[in-house]
Structures are given as structure tokens and as C-alpha cells.
Amino acid sequence: MPKQIASEVEKSLRQRIAAGEWSHDGQLPAERDIATEYAVARNTARRAINALVDEGVLSRHVGRGTFVRPADEVDMNDILQRVTGVSPTDMMTVRRLVEPQAAAIAVTMASASDIDAIVEAHEMAKAERDPAKFEYWDAQIHHRIFKAARNELLMSLHDILRVIRNRDPWIELKRKRFSEERRLGYCAQHEDIVRMLKDRDAAGASDAMLVHMNAIEMNLFGRLN
Amino acid sequence: MPKQIASEVEKSLRQRIAAGEWSHDGQLPAERDIATEYAVARNTARRAINALVDEGVLSRHVGRGTFVRPADEVDMNDILQRVTGVSPTDMMTVRRLVEPQAAAIAVTMASASDIDAIVEAHEMAKAERDPAKFEYWDAQIHHRIFKAARNELLMSLHDILRVIRNRDPWIELKRKRFSEERRLGYCAQHEDIVRMLKDRDAAGASDAMLVHMNAIEMNLFGRLN
DNA sequence: CTATTATGAACCAATGATGAGCCAATTACT
């Protein structure tokens, strides 16, 4: 190959990439090694690689190496990444915004069995003194209220909130801030919410839920935001 | 060969966690011990563990140790799967629920430059007669209002709504229902919202946004749900 | 001869790994 050595190397690399030679972790050998392998100067190897980078086949990172470009991914995953890292404050703001209205919608949409399911969770929570188990039934009450609203998106949003709540630093916050007194307070507030649901009082359910949200926020942060 | 040793350790740990090696009490060895076991620096082991913590697989507590987190009851990917399939009706219900309150929060949280950005988007939308471009600036107005609320979770929720709106069924719905008359109506409603934001009138902004949401819903479905 | 390409070398900048040290929260022991 007396002429256009870079093009020859480029062609060879393109074939080897297509053949999946580096598909394991997507990392190619270092430029210096590729140059050695093909017995060419590093600049020549670089020019071959440059063509593939410009083409979008490869990507390079100083100090790390050269990589086969992975296929594009859905941007929903980016949203996920951000969502799972939000602060407790932001989270509570959203809960206070969404949950009362979800309760109001539940009032108009819930079937009798939906109400029964909510009442059941409330009774279980009342009877439970173990923090972890109370926590579970507490979550169930809220989940079943969202379910009663019969809106898929609303339910999914609540699922997202639940996932966030199951992550740090929420665990710590809850562990430290829990007390029997507060458990009784929560139960009393749940009682109000459930009564409003039974009475089909949308405004009342919304108000009762807001009171509950404010109580949670006070317990967590010692103040309202 | 500093070729991402941390990634290797991470992969190994992930396997051992999945295999249930520490499922007894969920506690992993101390970082220093893990580093010794893999014959790597503690910082390297830390980076591997960091990745798993960020992912939600592990949780750490100073003075206590590193623990395997119980699997989420709800899987984020499932949520996303469901979310992207919700009906336009459910979607609009949630928009009507969230957007007015987001506007109210924006009133109290927005900086002067936030308001400027919203006004700019509004001016651009007013000046634009091409449906596609108007659509863009319309979306920008709402996006910037959410941004002005300065709540990461709220912004992410709005991003989710945007992704849903960009789905095929929506595109069709919007295309069929669009008209110059409706564009003018939307602009007038935006005008009201922007004025309330400038006046720092939270209740007014919330009301104006609700009017806007109702108008959108009327245009889409010919009725309110 | 001239222009392009290849070569070989040197140096820069970004990244990751290392090892060490100290702090702070928690637990266990006295």
C-alpha cells in the first residue's frame, strides 16, 4: 500500500467494527497500539480514526480511549435519572400539589369497592404499631386513593413518587422523624380523609388531604415550604 | 492498565448481589475490606459502589455500613411503559390538575429573568403563524413556567407530559383540531397568564392557567371531562 | 519540481487509579 495508507486502515477498522470485534465493551485499542498493529505512524492511525469519528461511528475521550458509538436511547431514561434524585423538599411540594386533587377526583370516580379497599388499608394501618408495617399500610392508603381516581397517568405519577420515597435520603428522614405520637396524628388525618371519601365530599377530601400533607411536611422539615 | 477497573468491580459486585451473597442481613463488607479483596484502592471500590448506590441497588450509612436495598415494589421501567400509553383524556386531567398549581408556584418562585424568558416565548408564539413553530413556542411557554417554579420534580413531570404529547395519537389529534381561530384564543389565554405572572398574582395565574387548560380540552374533545 | 501524505517525535490535557490522611456519624464496649 504505497498510497493512502490511512484509507486502507480506515477500511479495515470499519470492517472489524462491523464484525463486532469490540462489541463487548465497545472500547478500541489505544491509538498508539492500533498504529503499532498496522505498522503505521500514530498520526496515520489517527487520521483513519478521525474519519470514523466524523462519521459518527466512533467516539473518543481523552484519557479513556476510543469507543464504538452505542445506539441512541430514549430520552425517557434521562428523565428517570433526574427524577430519582430530587430533593425531599421538591418531592413534598409536588405531593402537596397532587394528592389533595387526586383525592378530590377519587371522590367522583371511586366505586364502592375502591372505597372499601381504602377503608381496609386504613384499618390495617390503625391496628399496626410496628413502624415498618405501618409505613406499608400508610403507603397503601395513598396508593388506593390514587387507584380510585381511575386515571392511569395519575397512578403512574404516584408510583414514581413511591419509588422516590423508597430511596435515600428519604429512608433516613423517615427513620429519624417517626414517633408514636406522629403515627396517631397520621391515623387521625387518614380518618378524616376516609370519611370525606365515604361522604363523597370532594372539597372536604381535598382539604383533609392537604392537612395531612402539611402535617407530614411539618414532621419532616419542622416547617412548611 | 487503568482501563476502568471500577467498572469491573461494579460488575462483579452486581453479580454477587444478584446471587444473594449478602442477602442474609443485606450488609456488605466495609469499603476498605472490599478494596482489599479486589486488590484495588479504596477510592476505586468507592466509585464502583457509588454507581450501585446511584442506581438504587445499595444504600450507605456512615458508621453502619453498606447495605443491599430491597428491590422496589414498583419498577421504573414498568411505570414508563404504562405512562407512554395513557389516554389523551387521562393526560388532560393531569395537566388540568398540575399546570395551574405550577403556575401559582412559579409566581412565588420566579426570578425576573424567569419572567423575561416566559414573556419572550409568549412574544415569539404571538408572532408565529406557522402551526409547527407556534406549537414549539407554545410548548416553550409552558416549559418555562414550570422551570420558573424551580422544582426539579415538577420539571421532570412536565417533561414526561411533553414526551406523551409527542406520541403519534396526539400529533394527529392536535393537527386536526388546530385552526387560526384557536391559535388566537390560546395567545389571548397566554397573555392573561403572563400578566398574572408579572403581577405576582398566584391565584390569578392559577385561574388563568385553568381557563387555558379547559380551552385546550374543549378543542381536543369538544367537551370537558 | 510541487503538493500531498506518511513518519517520528515531542509535549499538552483529560481521565482514572492509587495511597494516604483526616473528618463525622454510628456502634460497641467499658
Added chain:
DNA sequence: AGTAATTGGCTCATCATTGGTTCATAATAG
């Protein structure tokens, strides 16, 4: 109750690897 040990949180300086860049020189094509 007080103390010591354990453990994660964090920072720093150092080194090796790797791509980013430039340059002078040689070889080749037209």
C-alpha cells in the same frame, strides 16, 4: 455516661494511560 473502634464521606498529591496537537523531515504521486 464516656470512650474507643468501626465505617462511610471527603480531599489531596501522584502516577500511568490516552487522546489532542504541533512540528520537522522523508517519501510518494502528479
